Amino acid sequence: MIGYDNTISEKSSPAKGVEHISMKFDLDIEDWETITRADLVFEDLSTIGSSYALRVFFNNKKATAKTKRTAKNGYAGRLTIFGHGDCLGSEGHCSSASKMDVRLDAPAMPVLQHPTAPMKRILTVTPALDRVMRRYSKGLHTVTLVTVLQAPLRKKRKPMSGLLKCRRVSLRTYS
Amino acid sequence: MAIRLSIRSLEQSSPSVEVLRAAYANFKSITDERGFDWFAATHGAPTPIWCPHGSPLFLPWHRAFLYYFELALQTRLGPRFTEVAPARPEFADVGLPWWDWASDHSHTVGLPQSYAVAQVGGEPNPMASSEIGHSSSQLVSGVWSDLLVNIVRTNPQLAGLITDTDPPMTLRDPDDPDELPRQSTIRNVLMNMGTFTDFTTSVEQMHDDVHVWVGGAMSSVPTSAYDPIFWSHHCMIDRLWHIWQNSSNAMNPPPDLMDTVLAPFPLTVAQVLDIDRMGYEYAVAAVA
Numbered sequence: 479m480i481g482y483d484n485t486i487s488e489k490s491s492p493a494k495g496v497e498h499i500s501m502k503f504d505l506d507i508e509d510w511e512t513i514t515r516a517d518l519v520f521e522d523l524s525t526i527g528s529s530y531a532l533r534v535f536f537n538n539k540k541a542t543a544k545t546k547r548t549a550k551n552g553y554a555g556r557l558t559i560f561g562h563g564d565c566l567g568s569e570g571h572c573s574s575a576s577k578m579d580v581r582l583d584a585p586a587m588p589v590l591q592h593p594t595a596p597m598k599r600i601l602t603v604t605p606a607l608d609r610v611m612r613r614y615s616k617g618l619h620t621v622t623l624v625t626v627l628q629a630p631l632r633k634k635r636k637p638m639s640g641l642l643k644c645r646r647v648s649l650r651t652y653s
Numbered sequence: 654m655a656i657r658l659s660i661r662s663l664e665q666s667s668p669s670v671e672v673l674r675a676a677y678a679n680f681k682s683i684t685d686e687r688g689f690d691w692f693a694a695t696h697g698a699p700t701p702i703w704c705p706h707g708s709p710l711f712l713p714w715h716r717a718f719l720y721y722f723e724l725a726l727q728t729r730l731g732p733r734f735t736e737v738a739p740a741r742p743e744f745a746d747v748g749l750p751w752w753d754w755a756s757d758h759s760h761t762v763g764l765p766q767s768y769a770v771a772q773v774g775g776e777p778n779p780m781a782s783s784e785i786g787h788s789s790s791q792l793v794s795g796v797w798s799d800l801l802v803n804i805v806r807t808n809p810q811l812a813g814l815i816t817d818t819d820p821p822m823t824l825r826d827p828d829d830p831d832e833l834p835r836q837s838t839i840r841n842v843l844m845n846m847g848t849f850t851d852f853t854t855s856v857e858q859m860h861d862d863v864h865v866w867v868g869g870a871m872s873s874v875p876t877s878a879y880d881p882i883f884w885s886h887h888c889m890i891d892r893l894w895h896i897w898q899n900s901s902n903a904m905n906p907p908p909d910l911m912d913t914v915l916a917p918f919p920l921t922v923a924q925v926l927d928i929d930r931m932g933y934e935y936a937v938a939a940v941a
Contacts, residue, residue: 515845525874528810528811528873529861529864529865529872529873531865557858557861558858558861558862558864558865558866559861560860560861560864560865560872560874561872561873561874562697562873562874562875563697563811563873563874563875563876595708597708598854599854599858600851600854600855600858601858602841602855627810628865628868628872629810629812629813629872630811630812630813630814630824630826630868630869630870630872630873631812631813631826631868631869632826632828632868634810634812634813
């Protein structure tokens with residue numbers, strides 16, 4: 479059962495590859511005791527472009543790509559986005575509204591969706607959120623997202639802004 | 654029936670891995686729709702990108718993909734995805750091995766040795782790398798492979814996917830072995846995901862981690878299937894789905910998807926749900 483659905487209220491970009499998301503998370507420690515799972519949900523996430531890693535930190539506005547991924551630093555987990563690369567076709571070829579995605583009203587045969595259609599990604603953050611709820615009286619106030627370009631060569635991997643393209647990020651809890 | 658074993662098991666049985674290597678070499682020498690090049694191109698590029706990612710069809714589509722790939726590796730694939738008598742009987746029983754990237758061994762050594770060594774007996778190891786557009790004389794992928802190679806070589810962000818000089822060979826640059834997905838993550842996914850959508854989303858995330866962990870050609874959809882480790886990585890993903898299907902948590906894909914055709918393959922979602930009916934199984938090891 480979904481208990482809470484907290485959507486991004488504002489975003490800011492303090493450093494290369496770093497985004498802060500302020501969240502209003504109206505849950506006190508007593509409510510938290512009833513929660514069995516918490517997910518950070520990324521909706522309509524684009525995969526066009528390069529592959530990248532998305533590292534998530536809770537209540538740590540100073541987190542960057544160099545921050546150690548430890549509980550002490552508020553590290554909550556990571557996602558890797560497997561990029562489809564750049565478009566090899568003409569304009570519109572990789573748009574999810576291109577002709578591959580057109581459906582008939584009553585199709586005789588169901589068809590595959592466009593391969594670059596935006597996707598949903600879920601990062602289960604239950605242990606990290608549990609630590610936050612027990613450590614901070616005001617609970618979770620900031621989610622810091624650090625995006626690192628996962629270039630084919632490790633030496634070329636670096637924090638980069640603009641990689642994350644998604645319609646909505648929300649925190650969902652289940653009891 | 655093909656029995657898909659772990660790579661680790663194959664590596665501990667010398668003749669088996671040599672037969673697999675020979676089957677790959679033969680597969681790569683075929684220049685029509687039954688050859689390695691066609692399958693590698695079908696996943697991403699140069700031909701139209703077919704593979705659905707981020708969709709409930711991710712697991713069914715790749716199961717169909719691996720099924721026909723394995724038939725072709727066994728020299729049992731005929732025209733229009735028909736099954737024929739093996740052209741090379743010595744490869745007829747070769748099963749695709751699965752790479753358990755969450756194992757303690759993988760977290761120590763990283764890539765499996767049989768896929769990592771560049772040469773075997775003084776010859777290039779066909780499981781270590783592939784040439785993009787090897788069968789450029791044929792229509793299915795050859796027309797577009799030059800375009801793909803050119804795009805990759807002229808985009809600085811894509812440096813390291815393939816070699817800078819001809820022939821265009823796939824490259825890798827694997828990360829620290831301990832960055833591979835962990836057994837605890839697999840356990841969580843298998844035991845706690847109670848809907849097909851949650852399961853496929855979670856498995857695909859592990860899948861993405863491994864693609865990018867390998868680096869090089871594997872880190873980008875259009876080139877990834879040219880790397881032979883792609884097939885053993887996806888075999889592991891398919892195995893995880895099979896294990897979950899046999900668990901008490903298992904659920905089928907949504908009913909409205911059951912009749913979806915997994916193009917370009919002539920199979921529907923419903924037809925790939927039971928691997929026993931498809932004629933293969935998974936085992937850790939096999940004793941003759």
